[in-house]
Every structure is written in C-alpha cells, then in structure tokens.
Amino acid sequence: MNERSGSCICVSEEVYRELEYGLRLVSGAVEDMAPITRKDFDTRLERLQNALAIAAQVLEPARLNAWVETTDSEFIFFLAEVVGRDGGVKEGLSLSQTHLRLLEAVRVHCARAGITLAEMPAKTGRRSLDFYGPFVQLMAQTAGQLGIRVSTARDRLDDNSATPFTYFVHEVERFLPRAAWSNSLTACARRIERAFSSSGIPRQNSSKS
Numbered sequence: 001m002n003e004r005s006g007s008c009i010c011v012s013e014e015v016y017r018e019l020e021y022g023l024r025l026v027s028g029a030v031e032d033m034a035p036i037t038r039k040d041f042d043t044r045l046e047r048l049q050n051a052l053a054i055a056a057q058v059l060e061p062a063r064l065n066a067w068v069e070t071t072d073s074e075f076i077f078f079l080a081e082v083v084g085r086d087g088g089v090k091e092g093l094s095l096s097q098t099h100l101r102l103l104e105a106v107r108v109h110c111a112r113a114g115i116t117l118a119e120m121p122a123k124t125g126r127r128s129l130d131f132y133g134p135f136v137q138l139m140a141q142t143a144g145q146l147g148i149r150v151s152t153a154r155d156r157l158d159d160n161s162a163t164p165f166t167y168f169v170h171e172v173e174r175f176l177p178r179a180a181w182s183n184s185l186t187a188c189a190r191r192i193e194r195a196f197s198s199s200g201i202p203r204q205n206s207s208k209s
Helices: 013-032 037-061 070-119 131-145 163-176 187-197
Strands: none
Touching: 013 131, 013 163, 037 070, 131 163, 131 187, 163 187
C-alpha cells in the first residue's frame, strides 16, 4: 500500500491485533450474508442422504430376516442390549427396527425433496453489502490510529484520484473472503461513500483530498 499510495505507514503490534480481531468479525458477517442458492440446498441434501444410507445399512441386520455377516449381527445384538436396557435384547431389537423405519421414512422425504429441488429455479443474487458499513467503521478507526486521513475524492471517484484511505481500505479488503473484494479502487471508493452516507461515519473530506 505504501508504494501504491506514496505513504509511509508502519503498523504497531497493538493496532495490528485490534485490526485482526475486527476483521475476523467482519469476515464472519461476509459469510453470513452470502446468497443462498439451489446448489447449497442440493449439497446439504446429498450429505443428509449419504448419512442416512450409512445409518440404515448399519441397522439393517435388526430386521433378522436376511443373512448377514456374523460381525454385523453381533453388533446389532450388542446395540439392542444397550438400547433395550431393562427390556432386554428383544425390546432393543424392536426399538432398533423402529429407528430403521424412521430412517427409511426420512430417506423417502429426502428423495421427494430432491425432486422438488430439481424443479425449483436456481436462486441467484448478489452478496449483501450490509457488512461494509461496520468494515469501513473499523477502517476509519484504524486509519485514525495510523494517521491516515479518512477521506475519499468524493466527486472524483476514479483510480487516479484515489486517496490514501481508499488505498488502505482496498488493500485491507484482501484479508476478507474473496467475494467481499471490490473490483477496483473506483468501486471501493463508491462503497466507502455509501458507507459514509448510510452509517454516519465521520470523515475529513474535501473535494481536493
């Protein structure tokens, strides 16, 4: 940043730690504000179906109506003894069979959900920028500690007119998740201006900054 903006800024250990903590909070907000897409649901549904399939396979010997490996049957009787407790193995087997039926019912619901999901239009959308106000507040606080003037060029929002504060915010954005980055210094300056307006962040701005 110093090279790009012509500044000479050194960050103390204390400022670095405060900034690091603040960026962790902002990064969490960035992830929370991600748009939900059909792909997200599809991935979770697949994970659930895989887990149910494994659980059902393990409990299948509880039916006692098919040949199974000795180890599998011994495990089921062991599990039935634990589940049955005072009722013994017989009650434990009955409960295990009930659990198995419930798992199978959930698998059916998952299959139906998969069909419904396939018929839904894919959700698209831009990530919410609600995190950006708190982020700029953090940047303004840190800039004050570093002696950086909290300003943008306001009416001259282009890369050639970027202020040290714009450079600073743009560079620190790179410590956030990739989806939170501005595409350019100009886009970053516009985001900062919107944050100034919506969050009431004090600035030391002039059109000649």
